[in-house]
Amino acid sequence: MRENLPKQITDTEIIQKVINGDTNAFEAIIRKYDSLLYKIARGYRFNHEDSQDLMQDAYINIYKNLRKFESRSSFKTWITRIILNLCYQKRHKPSQGNEEIEINNIPEKSIGLEAFSKTVEKITENKELGKILENAVHEIPENYRMVFILREVNGLSIAETAEILSLTESNVKVRLSRAKAMLKNEISKTYNARDIFEFNLIYCDAMVHNVMAKIKQIVI
Numbered sequence: 235m236r237e238n239l240p241k242q243i244t245d246t247e248i249i250q251k252v253i254n255g256d257t258n259a260f261e262a263i264i265r266k267y268d269s270l271l272y273k274i275a276r277g278y279r280f281n282h283e284d285s286q287d288l289m290q291d292a293y294i295n296i297y298k299n300l301r302k303f304e305s306r307s308s309f310k311t312w313i314t315r316i317i318l319n320l321c322y323q324k325r326h327k328p329s330q331g332n333e334e335i336e337i338n339n340i341p342e343k344s345i346g347l348e349a350f351s352k353t354v355e356k357i358t359e360n361k362e363l364g365k366i367l368e369n370a371v372h373e374i375p376e377n378y379r380m381v382f383i384l385r386e387v388n389g390l391s392i393a394e395t396a397e398i399l400s401l402t403e404s405n406v407k408v409r410l411s412r413a414k415a416m417l418k419n420e421i422s423k424t425y426n427a428r429d430i431f432e433f434n435l436i437y438c439d440a441m442v443h444n445v446m447a448k449i450k451q452i453v454i
Contacts, residue, residue: 245309249300257450260297261442268438270310270388271317277383278321286441288324292317293445298454311394314384318398370417378413385410 243262251259271292275285295316303312374382384395385406392410396403 246305249303249309252297253300253454258446260293260449261446263296264293264442264445265438267310267313268441270314272437273387274314274317274383275321277387278325280321280324284324286437288317288320289441290445290448291320293441294448294452295320297445297449298452300454307397308394310390311397314388314390314394314398374413374416378409378416381406381409382413382417386414 245263245266248259248262252263268289271289272285275288276282280288292313296313303309380399381395381401384390384398385392390398392403392406395401396406399406401409
């Protein structure tokens with residue numbers, strides 16, 4: 235993060251800086267949310283390279299539409315919907331190239347629970363842990379898997395998960411509980427969900443470089 239940005243700067247403050255013309259402040263958003271976006275893209279079974287492409291597209295969409303963010307939901311929820319819908323579009327329109335999405339018309343209920351893979355590729359540097367979780371996640375129906383990925387892997391709150399998936403908070407709790415029950419025998423209490431699909435700092439630096447180069451040519 236840039237030295238002239240306060241360590242505890244809020245998303246709202248960063249957004250305002252960018253809107254006011256401090257394009258470089260957008261770097262803080264990239265570094266803060268790289269891991270979140272990467273885990274979601276990988277959860278859709280996209281490989282590392284495709285996941286990075288999706289992340290870059292997401293950041294460009296986020297940057298172009300910052301003025302449309304009205305704080306009716308959290309910024310994390312807003313950008314999660316963007317990456318989910320880009321993943322959904324890519325999964326269901328494989329012949330088309332990268333495309334910009336209309337932020338105001340995100341179909342919240344069509345984010346593609348069925349698009350979540352029934353298999354999980356290499357998910358962590360801990361090979362033993364990865365195999366256990368891979369085998370367990372393989373057996374989880376998509377609707378439970380999505381809740382597990384958002385809540386346990388990405389650490390979204392129950393309220394955020396409910397909003398993103400257009401579920402009630404009670405439904406999120408029930409689905410998460412059932413997902414954990416399905417996983418219990420395989421993973422017991424040995425897993426650290428936040429280690430899944432980690433986005434290495436080396437890749438984060440490259441992402442920052444690529445995205446910042448592109449957005450400096452965009453006027454918002």
